[in-house]
Amino acid sequence: MGGALIAGAGWALAASRSLGADGACIRNAGTIDNYSCGIPVGSDFPSDKLNGSEIDFFYYATSDDTIRAATCRESYFQPYVGACSPNQSVKVVLNTTTAVQLFPSTTSAAGGSVYDYRTISVWAGSKTTTHITPLGIYVYNTAGY
Amino acid sequence: LTRALTIGAVGLLGGLIGAAVTTWLTPAVQPRLAASAELGALRAQVDALSRGNNRAAARLARLEANGPAAPQAPAPAEPSVPMAPEPEESPPQRPSAEERHQEQAKLLAAHAAEPVDRAWAAQTGAELDRALNELGHPGKMEITSLECRSQTCLAHLQWPSRQEAFDVRRSVQSLNSDLPCERRLYLGDDGENAKGYEGTLLLTCSR
Numbered sequence: 001m002g003g004a005l006i007a008g009a010g011w012a013l014a015a016s017r018s019l020g021a022d023g024a025c026i027r028n029a030g031t032i033d034n035y036s037c038g039i040p041v042g043s044d045f046p047s048d049k050l051n052g053s054e055i056d057f058f059y060y061a062t063s064d065d066t067i068r069a070a071t072c073r074e075s076y077f078q079p080y081v082g083a084c085s086p087n088q089s090v091k092v093v094l095n096t097t098t099a100v101q102l103f104p105s106t107t108s109a110a111g112g113s114v115y116d117y118r119t120i121s122v123w124a125g126s127k128t129t130t131h132i133t134p135l136g137i138y139v140y141n142t143a144g145y
Numbered sequence: 146l147t148r149a150l151t152i153g154a155v156g157l158l159g160g161l162i163g164a165a166v167t168t169w170l171t172p173a174v175q176p177r178l179a180a181s182a183e184l185g186a187l188r189a190q191v192d193a194l195s196r197g198n199n200r201a202a203a204r205l206a207r208l209e210a211n212g213p214a215a216p217q218a219p220a221p222a223e224p225s226v227p228m229a230p231e232p233e234e235s236p237p238q239r240p241s242a243e244e245r246h247q248e249q250a251k252l253l254a255a256h257a258a259e260p261v262d263r264a265w266a267a268q269t270g271a272e273l274d275r276a277l278n279e280l281g282h283p284g285k286m287e288i289t290s291l292e293c294r295s296q297t298c299l300a301h302l303q304w305p306s307r308q309e310a311f312d313v314r315r316s317v318q319s320l321n322s323d324l325p326c327e328r329r330l331y332l333g334d335d336g337e338n339a340k341g342y343e344g345t346l347l348l349t350c351s352r
Contacts, residue, residue, distance in 0.1 A: 028315055030316070034315070034316075034319065036315065070318075070319065075240075077240075077245075078242050078334055079242060079249070079332060079335075080311065080332040081245060081330070081332075082314055082330045083318075083327060083330075084319065084328045086326055087319075087324075089323055107327065108327050114237050121315070
């Protein structure tokens with residue numbers, strides 16, 4: 001009973017944001033598909049309270065490959081420090097457009113300074129024939145706003 | 146307005162007590178009290194009220210200078226509160242370069258102090274080496290050293306220049322590997338060397 005109440009309180013305090021890929025994601029340079037989507041944080045969505053992220057995308061692949069995603073944090077004040085969570089991955093299904101959700105850990109993105117940039121990235125393995133179309137990202141926090 | 150009323154009430158109370166004391170201390174009764182300790186106590190009370198009134202006036206002046214005029218509608222009665230100055234919200238401090246260097250040095254020291262699990266180190270090191278080589282030497286990157294211990298791996302990576310290291314930073318952080326490891330790429334201003342530029346990649350893995 002007590003556990004249920006505590007869990008209920010935690011749920012009530014959770015908050016989330018969703019961003020469409022059109023405004024949040026960019027394709028990184030290179031021949032292999034690789035996208036990074038910005039996570040908006042600030043006093044109304046504090047970075048140290050991030051506790052979940054999701055990236056949704058379509059892909060189309062004609063060769064065996066693995067698509068991976070990670071949340072990262074980058075500090076551009078000298079010295080440069082970039083930190084990424086362990087990857088989440090999915091092996092491709094060939095010759096069909098497929099929608100996928102991946103949920104990379106936010107342990108790296110939640111640390112650091114409020115001035116750091118935070119992204120969710122998704123990238124194909126080693127094949128230029130794997131085409132990724134990011135749809136959007138969802139991020140969650142425990143602050144309740 | 147509530148604060149202004151509170152301040153006014155304090156001032157009025159001080160004035161009333163001051164007037165009462167002044168009246169009481171007429172020449173007729175003054176000699177009786179002149180030597181008494183009670184007079185001293187009353188004067189102390191008046192001084193205290195006067196000081197409080199001055200602080201309240203100063204605070205009122207600050208509020209009037211900083212904020213919009215208080216609404217004219219009567220405010221509901223509320224208990225008076227202490228008039229401590231409100232803390233000013235300042236933006237959080239950026240970590241300095243020195244703090245970042247110290248953080249990196251601490252992580253490297255922790256890696257160096259870690260015991261070596263030979264089986265894990267060999268397996269994880271081989272996978273990290275494969276994943277780094279699969280990147281195709283972005284920016285002409287070379288792996289100059291790679292060492293895994295029991296939970297962390299440290300790789301020193303060499304590029305022709307710092308700019309080339311920076312250009313491919315995301316490729317290096319996005320390893321094609323399913324190692325359960327957080328990657329931390331550090332490109333410090335201490336990485337310049339005779340061959341170009343050296344950065345460090347530190348993996349912290351869960352087991």
